[in-house]
Amino acid sequence: MSDPELTVDLETYLAEFLDAFEPVLKRCLHRHSHQYTPELLDAVVYTPLAGGKRIRPAVLDLWSRGGTRSDAEEVLLAGVAIELIHSCSLVLDDLPSMDDARMRRGQPACHQRFGLDTAILAANAHLMLAFELLGELDAWRPGLGATALLARAVGIAGMVGGQHVDLHLDDENRDLKALEYIHRHKTGVLFEAAAVLGVRLGGHEEGLEENARIFSRNLGLAFQIKDDLLDLFADSETTGKDSGQDQHANFVKVFGEAESEEIMRRLLDTARGALEGVASRTLLTELCDYVAIRTH
Ligand code: GRG
Numbered sequence: 037m038s039d040p041e042l043t044v045d046l047e048t049y050l051a052e053f054l055d056a057f058e059p060v061l062k063r064c065l066h067r068h069s070h071q072y073t074p075e076l077l078d079a080v081v082y083t084p085l086a087g088g089k090r091i092r093p094a095v096l097d098l099w100s101r102g103g104t105r106s107d108a109e110e111v112l113l114a115g116v117a118i119e120l121i122h123s124c125s126l127v128l129d130d131l132p133s134m135d136d137a138r139m140r141r142g143q144p145a146c147h148q149r150f151g152l153d154t155a156i157l158a159a160n161a162h163l164m165l166a167f168e169l170l171g172e173l174d175a176w177r178p179g180l181g182a183t184a185l186l187a188r189a190v191g192i193a194g195m196v197g198g199q200h201v202d203l204h205l206d207d208e209n210r211d212l213k214a215l216e217y218i219h220r221h222k223t224g225v226l227f228e229a230a231a232v233l234g235v236r237l238g239g240h241e242e243g244l245e246e247n248a249r250i251f252s253r254n255l256g257l258a259f260q261i262k263d264d265l266l267d268l269f270a271d272s273e274t275t276g277k278d279s280g281q282d283q284h285a286n287f288v289k290v291f292g293e294a295e296s297e298e299i300m301r302r303l304l305d306t307a308r309g310a311l312e313g314v315a316s317r318t319l320l321t322e323l324c325d326y327v328a329i330r331t332h
Pocket of ligand 1: 087088089090121122126141196222259260332
């Protein structure tokens with residue numbers, strides 16, 4: 037891939053990134069496929085290969101650029117790990133006991149297509165494959181800390197904790213602080229881990245991690261608010277999932293459309309503010325613009 041700052045715009049960059057990323061994702065998903073049944077393989081590849089936007093791996097890639105060390109293959113493998121964790125969370129989130137969603141990425145949700153038991157196993161397969169890749173990266177790059185970074189992001193202090201609060205907190209207790217907690221944990225932490233891992237893989241100075249954290253925390257929260265807006269106002273054909281799916285009070289239900297848009301814009305301004313001197317500043321700025329206007 038060429039240096040992203042030399043490519044014309046975010047769309048071109050993302051298209052180039054996908055060209056490099058998709059074959060590596062496919063290769064990793066088929067890693068152990070001769071050791072289990074074709075039926076399980078179908079379920080394991082079903083959601084990851086159904087055409088996600090791959091925003092989190094792109095965030096990782098962009099933060100890795102411009103450092104003293106950048107190995108394209110390592111960056112792609114780390115991106116695959118992040119995408120597989122994301123995919124695991126989507127499959128789990130869609131289960132009847134969670135969001136009870138019928139559609140994901142324009143097709144029946146994994147449990148609708150393969151049944152509950154196989155969907156739960158497929159989600160676990162995504163998670164374990166992700167940690168297999170992260171463990172390998174740690175072995176190649178002593179001091180990287182990828183496994184611990186992502187374990188914290190996924191676990192009780194991260195996505196699991198955020199999802200549990202989202203499923204169980206009463207609507208009347210959903211104030212700004214509570215909603216920020218939920219969104220930062222169930223969604224923001226994976227963006228944050230992607231950016232930090234990018235900085236580490238790029239061999240940047242440690243100080244840049246703080247910029248990456250500020251950027252991705254705010255971007256991730258804005259991304260989830262936009263998701264809430266799309267859930268209420270976009271049609272399901274465009275988003276590829278059922279509309280009005282969120283049964284709990286989210287940002288839009290608590291603050292209304294205009295104020296949610298305003299909160300999202302402020303978060304994106306803060307994210308842009310963390311990009312001073314960052315190698316991929318132009319494209320990361322464009323990514324902030326994209327989050328505000330995305331339609332799916
Ligand atoms: C991973 C073990 C483990 C637990 C996760 C289920 C759960 C616990 C957390 C829910 C996380 C979740 C699904 C948050 C919503 C995040 C979100 C905005 C998803 C949509 O992301 P996009 O728009 O989707 O990037 P695509 O399909 O483009 O990848």
